[in-house]
Amino acid sequence: MKKRIYFFAAVITLLLTTTLQAQELPPKPRPDAFAPEVGQPEPKAFNMASSVDEMRQWDRYPTYNTYLSMMAQWAAAFPQLCHVDTIGTSVQGRLILCMVIRGESSYQNVHPEFFYSSTMHGDEVTGYVMMLRLIDTLLHGYGTNTQYTELINTVDIYINPLANPDGTYHYSNNTIQGSMRYNANYVDLNRNFPDPFGTDPLDSLQPENTAMINYVGDHNFRMSANLHGGSEVMNYPWDSFTSLENPHPNSDWWQEVCKRFVDTSRTYNNNHFRDVTSSGYIAGGDWYVIPNGRQDYMNYYHNCLEMTMELSTDKKLNSDELPEYWRFLQHSLVNYIEEVRHLNNGTQGIGVADQRPLKVYPNPTRDKLLLSEAPTHEVQVFNMQGQQVLLLPAGTRLVDLSTLPGGIYMLRSGSHTAKVVKQ
Ligand SMILES: [Zn+2]
Numbered sequence: 001m002k003k004r005i006y007f008f009a010a011v012i013t014l015l016l017t018t019t020l021q022a023q024e025l026p027p028k029p030r031p032d033a034f035a036p037e038v039g040q041p042e043p044k045a046f047n048m049a050s051s052v053d054e055m056r057q058w059d060r061y062p063t064y065n066t067y068l069s070m071m072a073q074w075a076a077a078f079p080q081l082c083h084v085d086t087i088g089t090s091v092q093g094r095l096i097l098c099m100v101i102r103g104e105s106s107y108q109n110v111h112p113e114f115f116y117s118s119t120m121h122g123d124e125v126t127g128y129v130m131m132l133r134l135i136d137t138l139l140h141g142y143g144t145n146t147q148y149t150e151l152i153n154t155v156d157i158y159i160n161p162l163a164n165p166d167g168t169y170h171y172s173n174n175t176i177q178g179s180m181r182y183n184a185n186y187v188d189l190n191r192n193f194p195d196p197f198g199t200d201p202l203d204s205l206q207p208e209n210t211a212m213i214n215y216v217g218d219h220n221f222r223m224s225a226n227l228h229g230g231s232e233v234m235n236y237p238w239d240s241f242t243s244l245e246n247p248h249p250n251s252d253w254w255q256e257v258c259k260r261f262v263d264t265s266r267t268y269n270n271n272h273f274r275d276v277t278s279s280g281y282i283a284g285g286d287w288y289v290i291p292n293g294r295q296d297y298m299n300y301y302h303n304c305l306e307m308t309m310e311l312s313t314d315k316k317l318n319s320d321e322l323p324e325y326w327r328f329l330q331h332s333l334v335n336y337i338e339e340v341r342h343l344n345n346g347t348q349g350i351g352v353a354d355q356r357p358l359k360v361y362p363n364p365t366r367d368k369l370l371l372s373e374a375p376t377h378e379v380q381v382f383n384m385q386g387q388q389v390l391l392l393p394a395g396t397r398l399v400d401l402s403t404l405p406g407g408i409y410m411l412r413s414g415s416h417t418a419k420v421v422k423q
Helices: 002-016 064-077 126-141 146-154 207-217 251-268 294-302 319-344
Strands: 082-089 095-101 113-118 156-160 221-228 232-236 281-283 305-311 368-371 379-383 388-392 398-400 407-413 416-422
Touching (some): 064 082, 064 095, 095 207, 113 319, 126 146, 126 156, 221 294, 251 281, 294 305
Parallel strands (some): 113 156, 221 305, 232 281
Antiparallel strands (some): 082 095, 095 156, 379 407, 407 416
């Protein structure tokens, strides 16, 4: 609730005051920056909507204030179905928001949580508009469209349309022209998460990612997707390894999910998802290996089945191309959420097959934890920043957390994991 009050207060403040001063200077790339946006033809037709009304045809990009207004208006119009969480704030103080959609019945039952998050690379904006339109479509379809109604009644849907607002509105709150991949510290947020090797990222953990890590830690997302642009391909885990080195335990399942996504979209427009592979999908590391990405962080540390969706070869589409992209992507995007229900029905077994639960008690605990079986591997304890804070020998059954600050920790022993809360 506190988060909601914060969000509304910020919206009102922003709407009452003038927009933030546009930054006059173009982005100054870091010397070591990997800057694929260079060479993207600009300017194109980036028509901006400076009011919610101007978004009606979905052939414009919202200004920052229009985005905030849209989120606020949906929350006001559908109070029984949704609310807005503030995940956190960016380096420059812009809001990182999440629309939470769930049917009334969900409040009585525990439903799987699903998470979409877009545009952590600020210039990859197709997913941003697709997510806004998805929110609008789901909310307006509730009660009339059977598929959407059932989905909202059985899945708690979290949609974060814009994970890097400083990058998207780098030049000004009123245009996406001049948007950039990085956050305001010129850090690539998708190289800034803890990774399965425990390798420290090049830069310190950025505020946008700290907020995301805390938010994800507060939830139990079973499936998610992380939306990008620059290619058209479904990129499934791992990114940290090639599939020869270390195939994801659910590779077969991922390939089926990706195939369904691509095939569905191709029934609406057969020309897409062809620039990387003919199938339209690939194991991330077989495309190129990256360290410290979010996808692997979610899979490895949170047992959340997250993939990376590259939605458009152009990072920034002409605004009048947006409706066509929605036309061929919308059913795939909705159906992907539905996959989480099949996980629950047991058709795919558990999410991450190599990460079996480690049984510990009591959980939450004030100080000590007991493992129900003596582990055959050493026991590692990680904080939510992915740093190892304790290491105990194999066979240890008693874990003493009393020296650690309160919070959420991940215990790992071999392929067994447990999320524990230290009070
Ligand atoms: Zn990207």
